[in-house]
Amino acid sequence: xxxxxxxxxxxxxSVCCGQTPRLPQGAxxxxxxxxxxxxxxxxxxxxxxxxxxxxxxxxxxxxxxSWQRGTRESFSEFLAPARxxxxxxxxxxxxxxxxxxxxxxxxxxSGHMLRQSLMGSDLSYEDMMExxxxxxxxxxxxxxxxxxxxxxxxxxxxxxxxxxISYFSRKVWVDKARYILLKENLxxxxxKLLKTMDIREVMEVKSHWIAKSILYKDxxxxxxxxxxFVDSIVLDTTIPDYIFSKAALRK
Amino acid sequence: xxxxxxxxxxxxxxxLRTWLNVVALSFSFVAIIFxxxxxxxxxxxxxxxxxxxxxxxxxxxxxSYDPYDPLTLDDAHAPLPASLExxxxxxxxxxxxxxxxxxxxxxxxxxxxxxxxxxxxxxxxIPSSLLKDxxxxxxxxxxTRMAKxxxxxxxxxxxxxxxxxxxxxxxxxxxxxxxxxxxxxEIDNGQVWIPLDQLQSLSAMPGHATMVVLKRNTQPxxxxxxxxxxxxxYLLQDLHAVVRSKRIGGSILxxxxxxxxxxxxxxxxxxxxxxxxxxxxxxxxLGMTRWSIIELFTLEGGLxxxxxxxxxxxxxxxxLGYIARTGWELPGAADTVGFAIGEKLFPTYxxxxxxxxxxxxxxxxxxxxxxxxxxIAQLKPTDALRGKMS
Numbered sequence: 319x320x321x322x323x324x325x326x327x328x329x330x331x332s333v334c335c336g337q338t339p340r341l342p343q344g345a346x347x348x349x350x351x352x353x354x355x356x357x358x359x360x361x362x363x364x365x366x367x368x369x370x371x372x373x374x375x376x377x378x379x380x381x382x383x384s385w386q387r388g389t390r391e392s393f394s395e396f397l398a399p400a401r402x403x404x405x406x407x408x409x410x411x412x413x414x415x416x417x418x419x420x421x422x423x424x425x426x427x428s429g430h431m432l433r434q435s436l437m438g439s440d441l442s443y444e445d446m447m448e449x450x451x452x453x454x455x456x457x458x459x460x461x462x463x464x465x466x467x468x469x470x471x472x473x474x475x476x477x478x479x480x481x482x483i484s485y486f487s488r489k490v491w492v493d494k495a496r497y498i499l500l501k502e503n504l505x506x507x508x509x510k511l512l513k514t515m516d517i518r519e520v521m522e523v524k525s526h527w528i529a530k531s532i533l534y535k536d537x538x539x540x541x542x543x544x545x546x547f548v549d550s551i552v553l554d555t556t557i558p559d560y561i562f563s564k565a566a567l568r569k
Numbered sequence: 570x571x572x573x574x575x576x577x578x579x580x581x582x583x584x585l586r587t588w589l590n591v592v593a594l595s596f597s598f599v600a601i602i603f604x605x606x607x608x609x610x611x612x613x614x615x616x617x618x619x620x621x622x623x624x625x626x627x628x629x630x631x632x633s634y635d636p637y638d639p640l641t642l643d644d645a646h647a648p649l650p651a652s653l654e655x656x657x658x659x660x661x662x663x664x665x666x667x668x669x670x671x672x673x674x675x676x677x678x679x680x681x682x683x684x685x686x687x688x689x690x691x692x693x694x695i696p697s698s699l700l701k702d703x704x705x706x707x708x709x710x711x712x713t714r715m716a717k718x719x720x721x722x723x724x725x726x727x728x729x730x731x732x733x734x735x736x737x738x739x740x741x742x743x744x745x746x747x748x749x750x751x752x753x754x755e756i757d758n759g760q761v762w763i764p765l766d767q768l769q770s771l772s773a774m775p776g777h778a779t780m781v782v783l784k785r786n787t788q789p790x791x792x793x794x795x796x797x798x799x800x801x802x803y804l805l806q807d808l809h810a811v812v813r814s815k816r817i818g819g820s821i822l823x824x825x826x827x828x829x830x831x832x833x834x835x836x837x838x839x840x841x842x843x844x845x846x847x848x849x850x851x852x853x854x855l856g857m858t859r860w861s862i863i864e865l866f867t868l869e870g871g872l873x874x875x876x877x878x879x880x881x882x883x884x885x886x887x888x889l890g891y892i893a894r895t896g897w898e899l900p901g902a903a904d905t906v907g908f909a910i911g912e913k914l915f916p917t918y919x920x921x922x923x924x925x926x927x928x929x930x931x932x933x934x935x936x937x938x939x940x941x942x943x944x945i946a947q948l949k950p951t952d953a954l955r956g957k958m959s
Contacts, residue, residue, distance in 0.1 A: 374677075428640070435678075481735040506740035507733065538728050538740065540676025
């Protein structure tokens, strides 16, 4: 009882101070995951990002501006390279459309096409479609503690709550002080490692710790993976409704 | 009859000119029969190989399956109806489960179709019995084209990634149990075959199949809910259409050959009529009608065709017979055109083909021989005797 009261007191005081609440020692995996979720999500955000895709024939950089509202609506416009400039993507709930200016056509990405690589990167379209709220999808248990880049982390084993899920299990490394994932491994049902994500740099924006530089890697594929950089981010800003409409794709 | 004798004597008397025409025309005969035989043989060979390896005696497709639309594959699976289950148990049918998947040969991503087949089936010629033992790993079969394009060899291990019925990723390592030497693309390119029960179990689709292939001459059950029967006529229609279009394309070559031969016949006829005006005048003076002379000259031209058929038979029968027995070895590049031909193509010459070609060439030769002779209809015997054409 005393522990519970202590937890509530810590939580209230942290929220009041606008800081990420800290969990006591011995916190459960699910509690940690909820805290990660709390840290990760904001109402709205506008992100300017760069993606460096390392392929067999060299590397290329894709720049994009994205508008996100909650986790179910997002709109992205590619700014560079010239070949991809003007390409737009709209995600509404479970639907994903892309617009290509060269063909002036809007295409609904569905079924088999969702498995295709996103702009040749190590990410697939369906990785974008995943519900990013991990506590909705997984139960977590703390398996150990490890240090990554000098930051002490909880290592959580995530097991799927339901059958309808892309990755059967995950292993995540959560910064104990900042509640941000510093590393994530995604596994197949057989336990084979499929994808990895390494966060190399983080930044604090409005009391949220956000990944600034991430390396995504398809573990089954050879290569150096895909680097993702957040160049600027604006949280909890006003985004007009028309951005999240199909009409915006052709604008 | 005397016209026939006269015509025959005349063309033999023309010597080398006649034989040059005859030999040129005989080439057309042989080329037409050879090319037609090639297309017929190709059709038969591809049809037989594809039936043996994949089509069987027809297929039942799960209702959402469309081989030309990969988007349908996710949902194209269902448990077998009782009547198909009975056929499978009695060895009269083989169920196949098809799942979209990805492989990573040499670390490169490649999408494939992962196909499950029962190792004990004897409906299709795929050597599925080789899938019985994987020494702890899932055994897999691939075709020669697939092996070549991925650089895989027998005994190599390969990671395959796919989604189960719930959309969850699974990835397993399979071992290439053997490379199947097949000419049938439908079981080769972009495909990996593993045991059906393992694919069903790993995909959380127990007892499910995408299609059921019937053994040849098996009576298909009546309409089945959720399944559509595709007869051999339906399955082979694309192949027949391709062969038909290739046959039409190929016909351009023998039309050119025939045209050249006909040009030679036409020239010969024009020259004959020009040079033999006095002869025509003499024949008319002796009482021959103009139409009898036209008949004579047309017959002379037509006899070129008959002689060409005889000459063509003389060297064509042994030559084409030899090719039909030993086959025509195809260059390596031919393997990539997408036809289940194999390394050798065996032409098929039917009686209809030979008779039809002979009749066609004779008919065309006769018509071409007749055309220049129409001038004779206006010929005056007095002018002809003086060597003039009126």
